[in-house]
Amino acid sequence: YGSMGGVVQRSPRFSELNDDDVRYFEEILGNKNVIQDEDKLSAANIDWMHKYKGASKLILQPCNTDQVSQILKYCNSRCLAVVPQGGNTGLVGGSVPVFDEVIVSLSSMNNxxxxxxxxxxxxxxxxxxxxxxxxxxxxxxxxxxxxxxxxxxxxxxxxxxxxxxxxxxxxxxxxxxxxxxxxxxxxxxxxxxxxxxxxxxxxxxxxxxxxxxxxxxxxxxxxxxxxTPPKLSSVNVAFLACKDYSCCQKLLQEAKRKLGEILSAFEFLDSQSMNLVTNHLEGARNPFPTSLHNFYVLIETTGSDESSDKQKLEAFLLGSMENELVSDGVLAQDISQASTFWRLREGISEALMKAGAVYKYDLSIPVENLYNVVEEMRSRLGDAANVIGYGHLGDSNLHLNVSVPQYDDKILSQIEPFVYEWTSKHRGSISAEHGVGLMKANEIFYSQSRETVQMMTSIKNLMDPNHILNPYKVLPHSITS
Ligand code: FAD
Ligand code: 2HG
Ligand code: ZN
Missing domain, CATH: 3.30.465.10 (Uridine Diphospho-n-acetylenolpyruvylglucosamine Reductase; domain 3)
Structure with a gap:
């Protein structure tokens, strides 16, 4: 339901896997790359969040392009549905089967x-x-x-x-x-x-x-x-605290002007995100433990001149404190301190997993409105949930996460479709970077017009006329089933 992509039925167009199929795959891949081991299957059937679960009975692990080609040619002729799987870290239920699709893992193609x-x-x-x-x-x-x-x-x-x-x-x-x-x-x-x-x-x-x-x-x-870009000699990381969202926004504008050519990351998290990471991740510590701040910003610069790059960042920090965009700030003194700052930002998804169940939204919204949806969501849900907002502020990308003790349809109905309608009204995107997967296949119209989805459907029909590739994902189920 909702976050699960609506109720989906197994499409009758797909065949069921039989022993002859398995034998054929063993012929082309060799026995060890045709996997039916229970433990491996259960890991590949469930996603990183433990939210989406399929019931595939087979993992195929090709070693080269020719084997991938033979697998797909056969699956297409037999109308066997297929899920391509990489590292299975996707966050929208796209990397695991919905029913009994054959999993094609790329893990052995790693040269x-x-x-x-x-x-x-x-x-x-x-x-x-x-x-x-x-x-x-x-x-x-x-x-x-x-x-x-x-x-x-x-x-x-x-x-x-x-x-x-x-x-x-x-x-x-x-x-x-x-x-x-x-x-x-x-x-x-x-x-x-x-x-x-x-x-x-x-x-x-x-x-x-x-x-x-x-x-x-x-x-x-x-x-x-x-x-790939060349590795430059000087990387600096600053961790800053801001009193309100408007300061974060102005800080971004300033950083683009004053750090321009060396700016390599501009990330933000709210105090609820900070509390979550420090409560759930071992060793994670707020760099400003004694005072209360509402927002935190991580800025990274990458350049080729160690002394001038550092000076630039220091001057930026000082200036931002003077004009009160920043309430407190610290420059990482070495790589290990820089990685503790990054851990606070990168560790949020992991901390959310430890905190319980989570509803995840990955939104592109113009920066000036970006945090409003977090506040509106908080007032809609009250004490029932911990609503956190963080993300790639430099790219106008908000990760809105609603953390709850366990999944609850009543809470979900308070979140969706509100979050999608809100995003659409503000001309944002309901998938900034994670994709559509199973989770948002039926919601695509919030971000794409009928005509655009029609064109996508034509492309899908041309390239995969039997719809064997990752069924029930990306396009609405009525189209792909
Ligand atoms: P999978 O999860 O295996 O698959 C993802 C999708 O791609 C599925 O639909 C699958 O069918 C398809 N697929 C995989 N491999 C192939 C292939 N070779 N050919 C065709 N289709 C294929 N995403 C961001 O954009 N930015 C982030 O900052 C970010 N941070 C993350 C942090 C964490 C802790 C986690 C768990 C996820 C994060 N993600 C982020 C989600 C992101 O989508 C994935 O991490 C990554 O890009 C997916 O790679 P994967 O190999 O795990 O693919
Ligand atoms: C990130 O930027 C990832 O940390 C994951 O895209 C976001 O878990 C999330 O919501
Ligand atoms: Zn992200």
Whole structure:
């Protein structure tokens, strides 16, 4: 219900898996990559939040593009539904089966194919874990243009398929800019080689963009080519306290002007988020424990001149305190202090999990209105729930989370559709970066027009006419079932 994407029925168009199917998969993949082990199945059937649960009986773990192609060709001919799965860290119920879909895991496709030190262009397989790519690049003197709390488990293929935003988007832009090419397999097994390593390529339609953010509903991404920025020598992190939301907003405007070219993250959290992390995460501590602040801002700068970058940030901090945009602030003295500040921000999702059940909303709203929805939600729900607001303020992206002891339909009916209607009224997006998945498939019209969804449907019908790829997700169930 609601957050679960409405009531969904298993589509009668799909076949049920039989022994012949399993035997065929064993022939093409070998026995060890056709997984029916109960423990592995239960982990792959449930999402990171433990909110969405499927009942798949089979995980396929291909080792190369050709195997992915053979799997899809067969599933398409048999009308077997498929869920592509990366690190299974998605937050909208897109990465797990809804019923008995076959899980195609990219985990074994985790090779780095090439890296060009001159251009900074990396080509790798979709199953590479983000953090592993980061360490590889670090050795080469480069960084990934995206970073997110799930880096230890999420895969680049999953990042591309969700068009993940994360903590550095304010500096390096979205994956639509930094992904230079993809190789993807269509539902019928056709391999599309669009694995370009060019910054510029205007030959015809930009088809790679269809795979960036389509959440496994149009094809399986098997390889990715990505432009990576050089690693710069000076990274500084400041953790600041603000008395109200209007100060956070003005601080952002100032930071864009005064830190412009070195600004690499601008994140915020409210005091409710701070309390949640410090209460639930071991070792997490408010840097300003003695006074009460309503908001906190984390600013990171990345540049190439250690002394002038630091001076710039210090001057910015001082100026912001003088004109009272900032009530208190501290500059990290070393990497370990910087990571304790990041932990306060990146650890919120984990703290929410420890606190109980959670309703999650990932909204794009113009900055001036962004926090109003948190306050309205708080007054709607009263004491029944802990409403917290935080996110990528530099990108106008709010993570509104409602934390409750356990899931409760009465509370849910107070939240939805209110939150979607509010966002739509303010011309925002109901999915800034996490995607639509199962959770919001039926809510897509809050952010997209009828005509646009119709065009998406035509594209889906063209690329996956039997709708075997990630059914019940992204587009309304009436279309994909
Ligand atoms: P999965 O969860 O496995 O899959 C996600 C979707 O992509 C599914 O629909 C799946 O079917 C599809 N998919 C996966 N791999 C492929 C493939 N190779 N080809 C086709 N389809 C595929 N997101 C942000 O945008 N910004 C954040 O800051 C952020 N922080 C997070 C922090 C935490 C602690 C967690 C748990 C999640 C966070 N996320 C964030 C959610 C985000 O979507 C994922 O972390 C990540 O991008 C998904 O990668 P994954 O490999 O885990 O994909
Ligand atoms: C983040 O920015 C992630 O921390 C997760 O996108 C947000 O859990 C959430 O709501
Ligand atoms: Zn986020």
């Amino acid at each position: 780095i194919i090439s890296f060009d030190k001159v251009s900074g262009i990396l080509v790798c397989e979709a199953g590479c874990i983000l953090e592993n790519i980061m360490s590889y690049l670090d050795n080469e003197g480069f960084i990934m243009p995206l970073d997110l709390g799930a880096k230890g488990s999420c895969q680049i293929g999953g990042n591309v398929s969700t068009n993940a935003g994360g903590l550095r988007l304010v500096r390096y832009g979205s994956l639509h800019g930094s992904v230079l090419g993809v190789e993807a397999v269509l539902a019928n097994g056709t391999v599309l080689d669009m694995l370009k390593t060019l910054r510029k390529d205007n030959t015809g339609y930009g088809l790679k963009h269809l795979f960036i953010g389509s959440e496994g509903s149009l094809g399986i991404v098997t390889k990715v080519s990505i432009l």
